[in-house]
Amino acid sequence: xxxxxxxxxxxxxxxxxxxxxxxxxxxxxxxxxxxxxxxxxxxxxxxxxxxxxxxxxxxxxxxxxxxxxxxxxxxxxxxxxxxxxxxxxxxxxxxxxxxxxxxxxxxxxxxxxxxxxxxxxxxxxxxxxxxxxxxxxxxxxxxxxxxxxxxxxxxxxxxxxxxxxxxxxxxxxxxxxxxxxxxxxxxxxxxxxxxxxxxxxxxxxxxxxxxxxxxxxxxxxxxxxxxxxxxxxxxxxxxxxxxxxxxxxxxxxxxxxxxxxxxxxxxxxxxxxxxxxxxxxxxxx
Numbered sequence: 298x299x300x301x302x303x304x305x306x307x308x309x310x311x312x313x314x315x316x317x318x319x320x321x322x323x324x325x326x327x328x329x330x331x332x333x334x335x336x337x338x339x340x341x342x343x344x345x346x347x348x349x350x351x352x353x354x355x356x357x358x359x360x361x362x363x364x365x366x367x368x369x370x371x372x373x374x375x376x377x378x379x380x381x382x383x384x385x386x387x388x389x390x391x392x393x394x395x396x397x398x399x400x401x402x403x404x405x406x407x408x409x410x411x412x413x414x415x416x417x418x419x420x421x422x423x424x425x426x427x428x429x430x431x432x433x434x435x436x437x438x439x440x441x442x443x444x445x446x447x448x449x450x451x452x453x454x455x456x457x458x459x460x461x462x463x464x465x466x467x468x469x470x471x472x473x474x475x476x477x478x479x480x481x482x483x484x485x486x487x488x489x490x491x492x493x494x495x496x497x498x499x500x501x502x503x504x505x506x507x508x509x510x511x512x513x514x515x516x517x518x519x520x521x522x523x524x525x526x527x528x529x530x531x532x533x534x535x536x537x538x539x540x541x542x543x544x545x546x547x548x549x550x551x552x553x554x555x556x557x558x559x560x561x562x563x564x565x566x567x568x569x570x571x572x573x574x575x576x577x578x579x580x581x582x
Contacts, residue, residue, distance in 0.1 A: 305427065313426035314385045321419030321430065322392035327400040328412035335463060335475040337456035337482070339363065339432035345463060363431055370435040374442065381428020382435060389430045409474045413481025420482065421489020424448060448490060453483035497547055498568050501538035501554055502526070503561035510538050512553045517546055541568065 303309050325336060335341050339362045346358045353361075363386070371379045402408040423430050429438060433455060440446040456479040463472050503509055510521045521540040528535060542550060547565065554561050 310381055310426040310428060311384065314381060314423055314428055314430070315388055317419045317422030317424075317426070318385060318389040318392050318430060319419070320422065321416055322389060322396045323400075324412050324415030324419055326393055326396040327398055328402065328408055328415060329478065331399045332402070332405060332408045332412070332474075333468070333471050334409065334412065334478060335460065335467065335471060337452065337459060337475070337479050338434075339366075341456070341459055342433075345459065345466070349466075366432065366435045369439065373439055374435070378428055378438075381426060382431050385423060385426075385428050385434075386431030405470075405474055406477075409478045410481060413478040414485055416478070417482040417485025418489060420452075421486045424486065424490050447487060449483035449485075449487035452486065453479055496541045496568050497544060498566045499538075499540050499542060499547075499550060500564040500566075501540075501561060502535065502564075503538070503554065503558045504535075505558045505561070506536040506538050509554055509557050509561070512557065513538075513540065513550060516553065517542070517549060519546065 329336060342358070342362060346353075367379060367382070370382060400411070402411060420430070420434070423434070424438075429435055433452065437446075437448045437451045437455075440451055441448050457476065460472050460476050460479070501509060506523065510523070513519055513521055519540055519542055521538050524537040524539050526535045526537045527533065540550075551563060554563050
């Protein structure tokens with residue numbers, strides 16, 4: 298509960314947005330832009346609209362595109378989310394202008410890799426907050442909340458379509474490098490978002506399920522659930538143990554299980570997200 302209070306506190310969320318925006322600005326100004334690659338999201342869309350319309354500026358296009366998006370965020374997400382996003386937009390705009398150095402990378406593929414990792418990490422940290430950096434981030438969070446679409450997946454899909462419309466207008470090699478960067482960004486974003494939520498789901502099938510469960514509860518302070526099962530061959534009823542554990546607890550669970558029953562079956566699966574008491578709490582924007 299104490300951690301949840303910190304996660305919802307204003308200083309913590311402003312810190313995440315600020316540090317994430319700083320990392321994102323470094324990725325854009327020091328790697329992506331110096332190598333001529335195309336930025337994704339609404340900034341890239343603003344550049345593309347400039348090329349097609351030959352009017353206004355990328356900044357004005359970005360502002361115009363953000364107006365309806367902020368209205369949508371106000372109506373369908375929350376006012377708190379909008380205020381944090383306004384802060385993120387302002388901070389990112391300022392930091393992009395303040396970052397003036399260039400990271401010297403000669404190989405364009407290494408630049409695409411480095412740029413994707415840095416931009417993805419910065420964006421992912423921002424997404425760990427209760428706000429965003431504005432623009433396309435607002436739409437991605439809305440779709441994630443309403444339809445369950447993964448944030449990184451949506452961002453990559455949006456940028457992929459954006460880059461397709463760029464063919465014939467911009468240099469083909471740069472578009473391909475940018476597409477590779479966009480994919481790396483989407484993967485790093487997903488990793489940052491689920492970094493502290495991923496756990497291992499474990500099924501234990503044993504004739505000694507009760508002693509095993511008791512030892513897990515006593516030694517690891519980890520709850521477990523009995524699922525009623527039946528052997529397909531023997532027709533004998535069994536209590537199957539289901540539990541969720543941290544990665545560093547896997548070996549200790551194995552020692553408990555096979556120390557009690559060497560003939561037990563232990564099945565471990567990766568989980569994408571675990572919410573509930575003892576694990577991560579559901580984020581409410």
